[in-house]
Amino acid sequence: MKHYRKELWFEAPTRRAFINITRQVEECLRESSIKQGLLLCNAMHITASVFINDDESGLHHDYEVWLEKLAPHAPVEQYRHNGYEDNADAHMKRQIMGREVVVAVTDGQLDFGTWEQIFYGEFDGRRKKRVLVKIIGE
Amino acid sequence: MKHYRKELWFEAPTRRAFINITRQVEECLRESSIKQGLLLCNAMHITASVFINDDESGLHHDYEVWLEKLAPHAPVEQYRHNGYEDNADAHMKRQIMGREVVVAVTDGQLDFGTWEQIFYGEFDGRRKKRVLVKIIGE
Amino acid sequence: MKHYRKELWFEAPTRRAFINITRQVEECLRESSIKQGLLLCNAMHITASVFINDDESGLHHDYEVWLEKLAPHAPVEQYRHNGYEDNADAHMKRQIMGREVVVAVTDGQLDFGTWEQIFYGEFDGRRKKRVLVKIIGE
Numbered sequence: 234m235k236h237y238r239k240e241l242w243f244e245a246p247t248r249r250a251f252i253n254i255t256r257q258v259e260e261c262l263r264e265s266s267i268k269q270g271l272l273l274c275n276a277m278h279i280t281a282s283v284f285i286n287d288d289e290s291g292l293h294h295d296y297e298v299w300l301e302k303l304a305p306h307a308p309v310e311q312y313r314h315n316g317y318e319d320n321a322d323a324h325m326k327r328q329i330m331g332r333e334v335v336v337a338v339t340d341g342q343l344d345f346g347t348w349e350q351i352f353y354g355e356f357d358g359r360r361k362k363r364v365l366v367k368i369i370g371e
Numbered sequence: 372m373k374h375y376r377k378e379l380w381f382e383a384p385t386r387r388a389f390i391n392i393t394r395q396v397e398e399c400l401r402e403s404s405i406k407q408g409l410l411l412c413n414a415m416h417i418t419a420s421v422f423i424n425d426d427e428s429g430l431h432h433d434y435e436v437w438l439e440k441l442a443p444h445a446p447v448e449q450y451r452h453n454g455y456e457d458n459a460d461a462h463m464k465r466q467i468m469g470r471e472v473v474v475a476v477t478d479g480q481l482d483f484g485t486w487e488q489i490f491y492g493e494f495d496g497r498r499k500k501r502v503l504v505k506i507i508g509e
Numbered sequence: 510m511k512h513y514r515k516e517l518w519f520e521a522p523t524r525r526a527f528i529n530i531t532r533q534v535e536e537c538l539r540e541s542s543i544k545q546g547l548l549l550c551n552a553m554h555i556t557a558s559v560f561i562n563d564d565e566s567g568l569h570h571d572y573e574v575w576l577e578k579l580a581p582h583a584p585v586e587q588y589r590h591n592g593y594e595d596n597a598d599a600h601m602k603r604q605i606m607g608r609e610v611v612v613a614v615t616d617g618q619l620d621f622g623t624w625e626q627i628f629y630g631e632f633d634g635r636r637k638k639r640v641l642v643k644i645i646g647e
Contacts, residue, residue, distance in 0.1 A: 269374040273547060275613070299463055313568070314563075321571050346415030346503075367620065369646060422608075427590060432590075485553075
């Protein structure tokens with residue numbers, strides 16, 4: 234069994250952002266030389282997500298509006314977590330969008346449908362944060 | 372390490388549907404001859420889900436009503452994604468229900484609790500769509 | 510390839526609870542002797558979750574309030590699932606918080622960011638329920 238590990242670093246200039254990381258994850262897979270297996274890609278922070286969806290700016294705008302409706306940032310005093318922080322909503326948004334994706338590796342490629350793309354979802358940005366890529370297989 | 376891959380195809384006659392795919396996934400596991408490992412089952416489309424829950428029609432009705440409340444289909448103009456399409460809500464419903472499940476394989480069986488069943492969740496149906504099953508182990 | 514399996518049992522004294530199970534999962538990993546691989550940790554019940562987030566009591570209170578707003582328990586008659594049961598809301602809360610986590614194993618450790626902790630999320634407690642830990646690797 235082969236195994237591979239890499240951290241990807243991001244620093245979104247805004248509080249919230251969606252960043253397409255598919256190319257970077259594909260580069261990890263190439264580096265690993267793994268042809269058949271499973272690839273895990275997860276946020277290492279609890280106010281961020283890794284998820285798979287469409288690379289379409291209209292949809293990303295819709296997600297932003299929708300998540301703000303389901304888990305509003307303000308007023309920050311509505312959340313007990315916001316004693317020294319103001320990011321309780323980010324912990325909720327991340328649960329809806331998810332922490333991680335597991336992707337099949339087949340013939341050395343991400344085994345994806347036509348429109349599947351991997352995103353880093355930032356909900357409390359403006360600082361450096363990490364994503365983990367771990368691949369096992371052969 | 373053994374590995375196995377199969378695509379399952381579905382065409383729901385309605386926009387939204389929940390289809391129990393447990394038997395088909397079990398058949399994949401039998402074909403793979405894998406006795407110990409991990410099984411990934413994911414939607415290959417970004418307006419569909421694979422999730423594990425109860426095979427109970429009342430609950431599925433409740434899910435339908437609940438998802439429509441959290442991410443309503445209409446009015447379709449409320450979403451920027453709906454320029455040429457009308458499925459923005461499907462991209463949201465899929466995030467709540469999830470893209471994928473990872474299931475333990477033990478003694479050649481899906482290692483499930485009593486009520487766990489795997490469902491394909493369709494949120495933009497009336498066309499052929501795929502689910503991927505990938506198994507690694509020994 | 511090595512593989513390891515264990516069931517963890519919980520009985521929350523209340524309907525809903527968040528229980529930090531990180532130490533127990535780490536103990537499983539030690540027992541497995543696996544140094545590189547993937548660890549799956551999932552609820553074996555469909556009214557419970559396993560998720561990764563912060564061990565902060567204010568946040569857990571916020572989650573409780575938030576989940577109750579998105580998927581209210583009462584009135585129980587609003588859900589068709591609640592014929593003989595009263596736990597339809599638990600099936601919904603579990604979809605938002607998720608069934609499972611997959612964690613990278615590196616150098617015999619859970620490969621976690623600073624604040625990542627694993628929780629059992631109970632939404633229909635006051636009875637014995639199980640979590641599965643499955644690890645594969647070498």
